[in-house]
Every structure is written in C-alpha cells, then in structure tokens.
Amino acid sequence: MSASAIEFQSIQKSFGLAFSLGPLTLSVPRGSIYALIGPNGAGKSTALNMLMGMGEPTLGSIQVLDRDIRHGEVEIKRRTAYVSPDMDYRAWGTVGRAIDFVRGFYPDWDAARCEELQFAFGVHRDSRVDALSFGARMKLALVLALSRDAELLVLDEPTLGLDAIARRQLFAELLKFMTGEGRTILISSHQLTDLERFADHAAIVNQGKLLTSGRMDKLVERYRQFDARVLRDTPSGVPGVSVIDRQGDRVRLLVDADLVSANALELPEIEVLAQVPLTLEDLFLALIKSANNRSGWWPHMSAA
C-alpha cells in the first residue's frame, strides 16, 4: 500500500487554447485532510473531476488508492465518496427518496450514521429537494457522502452556500470521519480560515499550475511578511522576496524562507520595520498576486 492516497503524476490537460491544466504533480498523503486552494478557474474542479472518472489527463497519470484511474474506476468509486455543488437530487422529489435511492448503491452504507448526520445538518426526510436552499442541498449531498464508510472523500467546494455554523458542523463531521483508520480527505474550498485550522496539507494552484504545497503549519511558517520603509530606489531583484503591497514609502514584503538567506532583508534600500503574522489567506493573496504579476519579484521601488 502506497503512502499516498492520491498521486497526480505530471498530468496535463488542455481545453483548446482557453485553459490548460498542468503539468501538475501532487501527492495526497494517506491519513490526512488535504486542501486544494486556488482562485476561480484555477483548475481545481478539473483536477477533482478526473479522480471521479470525469475526464482523463492528456498526459501523465493519476493513481487513486493504488489504482490507475484508467483501469480502476469501479474499485475507486466503491471506496470513494464525492461531493460537488453540481449534484442534483431534485428528480427524487423528497430528501427521504433521494437517500433511499442512493443508499442502495453502497454496501458500506451506515443507516445509523445517516440518521445522525441528518440530525447534525438539520436535513429532514420529508423536505422537498426543489424547495431547499442551495446550502441545504449541499448538506444533503454531504449527508449522502458521509453516510458511507468510504476510505476517501473528494469534496469539491463543500462549504459553498453554508453559513458559519454549518461550516463548523461540516468540519466537525470531517474530523469524526478522520478518526477511522487510513482515511483521507481531498477538499477544495475558498474558506481559507477554516482550511488553515482543519487541513493538514495544502496545495495552492493558479492558472492550472502549482504555486506551492506542503504541510499547513510549515507552509505558513515558510513564508514571512515584513513591513518595510523604502529608503531609495532598488532596481535589482531579490529572488524569494516580493512586494505584495505598497503605500507611499511603506511596502509589505513576502519572503520565502526556503529561498533567501537570513540577511536577505539587510539591504541599503530598505529599513525593515516589523514582521507581520501571516495567515493562509495572506499567503494565498500574496502568492496569487505575485504569480499574476510576473514582471518581478522586486519591482522598481521608487520612494515616491
């Protein structure tokens, strides 16, 4: 058994000229909650869909629970539960009928667990699916996924439409799921504060490419934010240091401690004022900003 639950190996996929994913290499360790983070259109859903047999990579390969997606689809789906905002249960009329329909597919269905989950998420059997709010439909999809004794959960934007209370409930249920042996969750979401607290690993993707990945705590420690004052122009670039914000002669710098030496900020051009604590959200914004503005790690900083 491999130490990874999911391996994306140099995958690439293009959709005409408009968008291409990859080359992307990612491995999701077994026994972890892995967050896939990226702006809208970064390719997160495209990547997750491929795990569930919706689209194949043009190049590269994907292993899920030690099976290649090209040959192991049935086995993979038997052991994996999937949630996405696109799931539509309206055809079954009521919540109860949707549950009764879905449970029949899965020998690992746990009826008692399903009852608990309905109660936890406030989902009622006699509600009409088409009368449910977007958030309540998401809760139904989550109840259906978590009622199974799956090894792997693939959750595409499960927090969409959920209020703060329901999100907390969701993460509590995910941690409960993780108390089982060898369980893994791959989740995409824009709720970065939640992910920072609950996820063990994260990958940040932008325009189909990986910007960074790693253990959540190490990631937030690896990058550091500093406020500095610009003393004079600096035309030279410092790899590993980027300007993420600027107001007058004050700049906020993002420093990648893996790339720079300890004295990287001891420059005649700037005076460092303070180190600012960094959250996952800060890191995300800074990385996306500097990726989309490739012109320079260290743009011209005239002390205007």
Next chain:
Amino acid sequence: MTDPPTNLHLGPLSPASGPLYQQIVDGIKREVLADRLTAGSALPSYRVLAEQLLVSLITVKRAYEELEREGITFSRQGLGTFVAVRGNDRTRADRRAAARSALRSAIHAARQAGVTDRELIQMLRAELKSQPAETNDETIRGRAP
C-alpha cells in the same frame, strides 16, 4: 496495562490566542501540573483529540511532539502517548523559569523607573497581599509540605 486515555478538558481553542498547537501544549501542561493528568496516564490519540478540539491532526501531532521533546510525555510505538514520570516536575520547572524571567523583567522596569530595591520589595509584598486567591493555585498547593 495502562489506564484508558483520559478525557482532556482543554477548553475551546481560538486562533486569536496564538498558535493552536501551543494552546494544546499549554493546556496539557496545565493538566499535568494540576495532577489531573498523572504520570503514566495515556493521552487521547491524535485523531480523537483533533475531533474533540476541532483542529487538524497535524496540529495535535505537533503539540504532542513538542510535549515529548520537553520530556513532559513519551510515546510507545503502537500504544500511544503517556505522561512521563517526571513530567510534572518539568512542567513546574518550566513555570518557575518563566516566573523568574518575568521577575527579572519587572526588576529591569523598576530600575528604569528609578524605583529603589527597598521600594520594589514593598511593591512585591503589597502585590502578593492584594492577590491571595490568584496565588493560591496548584503551584503553591503542590509545593506545600
């Protein structure tokens, strides 16, 4: 055989109060110091504590690694994590070191403000008298002969 894992009451954790793993480390030290966690008792598994405290597994793992590094706990492959026999002493030693360091800062601040040593001692006496309830915690009781 050891006792079953203790149900820890560390209270809700909030990112606003600093790193979550540190809050777990501090909370467990507090329990050890108060003898609610005694030598040899088992800590809950990572997964169980993560579920209880609503934090990632990595956060709990890191807290446990820190506690082990400080000699408060030890782990046995396949059995779990346990409070070390000297865990309580180490926690107490840590606390005493922290108190001593706070005292040093107070002395420094007093000298800066031109407070004489005699005045400083009077201040300390007055402060001790003003918060008898505060100081009457486990540290004092634990040390009392």
